[in-house]
Amino acid sequence: MDEPMPIDLWSEVATVDLGDARRDARLLKTLSRVAAKPGSSLPDTFTSSAELEATYRFLNNPAVSAEAILAGHHVATLKRAAARAEVLVLHDTTTFAFNGVRTEMGTVEPSQRAGFYDHVSLCVCLDGEPLGVLRQQTWRRFGERRGKRSQQESQYDPNRESLRWNEAVHDCGALLADHPCVVHVMDREGDCMELLADMQAHGHRFVVRLAHDRRLIKDRRKAPGPKLFEVMRQAPLVLEREVVLARRPAKTPSGSKSKHEWLASRTAHLEVRAQRLEMSPGNGAHAHIPDVMTLNFVDVCETNPPEGREPVTWRLCTTEPIDTPADVARIVDIYRRRWLIEEFFKAIKTGCGYETLQLVSGSALNRALAIYVPVAWRMLRLRWVERQRPESPAIEVLTPVQTQVLQALAKRDGKPLPPKPTARDVLWAIARLGGHIRNNGSPGWLVLRRGFEKLLLVELGWSERAALDTS
Numbered sequence: 001m002d003e004p005m006p007i008d009l010w011s012e013v014a015t016v017d018l019g020d021a022r023r024d025a026r027l028l029k030t031l032s033r034v035a036a037k038p039g040s041s042l043p044d045t046f047t048s049s050a051e052l053e054a055t056y057r058f059l060n061n062p063a064v065s066a067e068a069i070l071a072g073h074h075v076a077t078l079k080r081a082a083a084r085a086e087v088l089v090l091h092d093t094t095t096f097a098f099n100g101v102r103t104e105m106g107t108v109e110p111s112q113r114a115g116f117y118d119h120v121s122l123c124v125c126l127d128g129e130p131l132g133v134l135r136q137q138t139w140r141r142f143g144e145r146r147g148k149r150s151q152q153e154s155q156y157d158p159n160r161e162s163l164r165w166n167e168a169v170h171d172c173g174a175l176l177a178d179h180p181c182v183v184h185v186m187d188r189e190g191d192c193m194e195l196l197a198d199m200q201a202h203g204h205r206f207v208v209r210l211a212h213d214r215r216l217i218k219d220r221r222k223a224p225g226p227k228l229f230e231v232m233r234q235a236p237l238v239l240e241r242e243v244v245l246a247r248r249p250a251k252t253p254s255g256s257k258s259k260h261e262w263l264a265s266r267t268a269h270l271e272v273r274a275q276r277l278e279m280s281p282g283n284g285a286h287a288h289i290p291d292v293m294t295l296n297f298v299d300v301c302e303t304n305p306p307e308g309r310e311p312v313t314w315r316l317c318t319t320e321p322i323d324t325p326a327d328v329a330r331i332v333d334i335y336r337r338r339w340l341i342e343e344f345f346k347a348i349k350t351g352c353g354y355e356t357l358q359l360v361s362g363s364a365l366n367r368a369l370a371i372y373v374p375v376a377w378r379m380l381r382l383r384w385v386e387r388q389r390p391e392s393p394a395i396e397v398l399t400p401v402q403t404q405v406l407q408a409l410a411k412r413d414g415k416p417l418p419p420k421p422t423a424r425d426v427l428w429a430i431a432r433l434g435g436h437i438r439n440n441g442s443p444g445w446l447v448l449r450r451g452f453e454k455l456l457l458v459e460l461g462w463s464e465r466a467a468l469d470t471s
Contacts, residue, residue, distance in 0.1 A: 077132025
């Protein structure tokens with residue numbers, strides 16, 4: 001099993017080159033302050049008015065691109081991926097919405113608040129260890145949405161938003177071209193015949209959850225015949241297993257995720273079936289899509305859901321083998337890792353408080369997002385190590401100085417850490433700094449954010465004092 005790597009936020013910007021040494025220094029300063037107080041507003045993060053003004057100038061500098069800011073993190077992510085036998089690339093889109101009047105900004109649905117969309121490709125290990133972000137693409141929607149377009153207009157529009165999925169796969173595939181095993185993972189929004197055919201044609205491996213039922217007959221006419229989902233449900237039973245389903249938002253009547261009602265975590269008993277099938281595109285498919293695609297399909301269905309709850313149903317299509325029960329179980333595990341990208345989005349929004357920033361322009365918010373990405377990744381990885389490898393030494397999740405500072409704070413509060421603390425020891429100590437009560441269960445992003453703020457703020461003072469003592 002691959003061993004987790006220690007978290008060193010500075011390595012995420014070690015190769016940064018913004019074209020000016022002063023800009024490089026400003027990025028390092030801004031990153032250190034944001035990491036010390038990840039959920040605070042910029043005025044609270046920078047106590048000096050001069051430092052705050054310099055940060056605003058940096059974030060509004062047109063000569064600095066978000067891509068250049070993130071370049072170091074991309075390099076560090078590729079280095080971590082190269083040390084792994086196989087990696088997954090999780091693709092998904094999220095929205096960032098902001099209150100108040102903003103410039104260079106579109107609107108996001110359904111709130112119609114000022115904001116933008118962000119398509120992210122997160123690299124993780126097969127066991128779920130977050131390795132970092134390989135790519136992100138932001139875009140905006142201006143004005144009212146266009147009405148329903150003809151099929152001809154929509155499918156041949158060179159600027160259609162759906163192409164972001166194809167572009168992300170090809171870009172990440174190029175970055176990981178020398179890696180022996182890369183599997184792209186997508187939820188139902190990635191169920192597009194054009195995308196599936198494109199990935200298969202270029203040799204990209206994938207696991208995609210299906211959203212659309214399709215015909216299996218090899219022609220494009222409306223001919224009667226068996227449908228894909230029906231055939232998948234009748235495939236041979238390969239295995240049964242129990243999995244723990246994470247707490248997640250309930251679905252509204254329209255099918256979207258509810259912001260108010262959440263489904264509790266539960267253990268689900270699943271039946272898993274698998275079969276190799278030929279799938280035919282629909283009548284409106286692009287002309288260049290082949291008349292038939294041969295893929296492996298996995299049907300996952302919960303057998304005894306709680307009363308009043310819809311059973312968990314995952315219909316997956318994949319290029320991965322289904323020859324043995326172990327092969328099929330691996331595909332199910334690969335898809336389950338997709339939830340990590342949802343957690344990453346929570347780390348940015350709740351853990352870092354990104355949507356509360358008062359920056360006015362969209363370009364400044366883009367640059368700020370590039371700074372927050374490695375901070376959110378570090379928080380996500382800390383929680384993953386604590387949950388999956390709780391007995392790992394603290395050095396796997398904190399630097400030696402941070403561990404030393406945390407030991408001093410814990411001792412001051414009357415709850416000293418062991419001489420050799422584990423990842424679980426330090427995460428719960430950070431949560432206590434954030435006001436977490438152990439009886440409330442596992443700490444969430446908000447309490448971890450507060451704990452990190454206190455820990456890293458003290459670390460800044462600790463390091464500055466050490467520098468004075470040695471000068």
